[in-house]
Every structure is written in C-alpha cells, then in structure tokens.
Amino acid sequence: MDKLMIFYDDRKNSCISCAEKFSQYENVECRRISEYQDQSLVYATGARVGLIFESENGKLPYEVSHIIWKIVADKNRNHMLLITGGSRELKAARAAVSDLGERGYHILNLYTRYVMEKNKITPEKAVEWILKDIETEKPKHMKERVKEKYQGMPKRELRKELRRELKEYREYQKKQIKIRKQNLS
Template sequence: MKDLVLFYDDTKKSCRDYAAEFAKFDHVECEKASEYVNEQLIYKTGGQIGLVFESENGKVPYSVLHIIWRLIADKRESHMIFVTGGSRELKALKSAKHDMEKRGLYVRNVYSKYILQKQKLQGDAAVRHILDELSQGHENLPQKEDIQNMNKKERRRRFRKEFKAYRKYMRQGYCE
C-alpha cells in the first residue's frame, strides 16, 4: 500500500481518537492540522492525503481549510476525507470535497460517522475498512449511473427514504 499522510483536527476528541487508530499502522503518518496553520505551502508528495475533522455546523474547521488551500500533493493520487461527526456532517463533507477538487486534488473516498455506522463499523474496524478500500483502490462514492438510470419517481423515493433514515439517526443523538 502507498503511504498515507493524515491531517487531523487536534482540537476535537473524536478526531484524536481516530488519528490514534490510524497511527497504529506503519504506512500512515498522522499530522496535527494546527501545526500547519502558519505555513505558506505544505509539500506532501509521494502518497495519498487524508483529512480527518469534525463538522462545525456544516463547515470545515479553519485549520483543515488552511491545509486544503496550501497543500501541494500528487494530483494523480486518490485522496480521502473522513468526517468524525458534528452537526450537518454531510454538508461539511461535500464542502471539503468541493474545495479539494477546486485545487485539483482528486477525492475518491469520502466517509462520515453516519456512513460507517450504517455499515456497523466503529473504531478499529472502521479504520481497517477505510485503509482496505484505499489500498485496493475502491471508490466509495455512489455511482451516478445508478441514479441516472432510475426514473424520476424511483429516484425521489430513494432519496426520501435515505433522508428519512438520516433524520432518524440525527434525532437519536448519534451526531454528538
């Protein structure tokens, strides 16, 4: 497997916990995002980049945004984003993916706490799943062809069902 440089938001406990799980693997290098806030350019070439942060009401934390803005990495590699929770985590995930793609960094693997809990993965099992997908080159983004081949009624039904499940998840208090 290629090396993975993981930038994480060290102000949140959930991010520190997941970074500790990632650090157990020898090909993963964990870096605190707050250490790079004053850097003008961040050079990390020769491997994949991972971002781990917690959503702040649908926004990406400043320290992680600063890394996205200043990062110089391989544009041919596939990179990873993992949102460990917070309110409106899917909105933050979409925002971070958009910002990285605007910089020319291709993101093929996106994860949130909600997505992993739907697959009944937590802690060490979630980290192993993420690293396995990265090493095998699997893309976990939903296929646009599947959705485009559905008619309008089926598509609406599928999105409504998924949104209903997400609202139920948020009401149960898992978002904290």
C-alpha cells in the first residue's frame, strides 16, 4: 500500500480516536492539524493525504480549511476524507471536496459517520475497510450495494426510496442533537 498521511483535528475526541486506530497500521502517518497552524506551506508529497475532522454546522473547521489552503501534495493521487460526526456532515463533505477540487486535488474516498452507522460498520472494522478501499483505489463496497438496490427500479419507486432515505437521515440528525444535548447536561 502507498504511504498515507493523515491530518486530524486534535481538538475533537472522535478524530483523535480514529487517528489512533489508523496509526496502528504501517505506511500510515498521523499528524495533528494544530502543529501546522503557524506554517505557510504544509508538504505532504509522496503520499496520499487523508483529512479527519468533525463538521461544524455544515462548515469546515478553520484549522481544516487552513490545511486545505496550505497543503502541497501530489495532484495525480486520490485522497481521502473522513467526517467523524457533527451537524450537517454531508454539507461539510461537499465543502471540503469543493475546496480541494479548486486546488486540483481529487477525493476518491469519502466517509461519514452516518454512512458507517447506517451500514453497521464498527469503528474497529471501519479503519480496515477504509484502508482496503484506498489500497484498491475502488471504493466499490458502497457503490455496488447502492447499484444493486436501485438497479431496475421504476422512477416512482426510486423517488419514494430516496425520500425515505432522506427522512431517515433527518431522524438520525435529530437523534444526534438529542444525544449531544444530554451529554452537555
């Protein structure tokens, strides 16, 4: 497997625990984002880049944006994003992919906490699964499942199914907000 350099948000416990799990594998180097706040350029050449962060109400944390603006990496490689939670994580994923796309970087592997939980992938299994996807350069697990599920479905049924999926996602978000409020109390 190619070398993977992961930058993680060291202010969030979920990001720290993910980074610890990734660092157990060889050819994976985990770096704290806070160490690079003073630097004008962040060099990550010769490796794929991974970003682990938590969404902040659909936006990227400033520290992650700073890394995206300052990173110098191989533009001919596919890179990875892992969003470990937060509110409106899909909107944050879109923002990160857009920002990296403007800089000329391509994201092939994008993972969110919601998708992992929906597919019953445990955090321990998730790291192996992500590294396997990165190694093969074909994140086919999800694509194949989705393709099989919706293939040959009439448009009307497909719309109903997509609405149901959206409703489930909204319910998931409400549940996460309740859990966060309980933890703060």
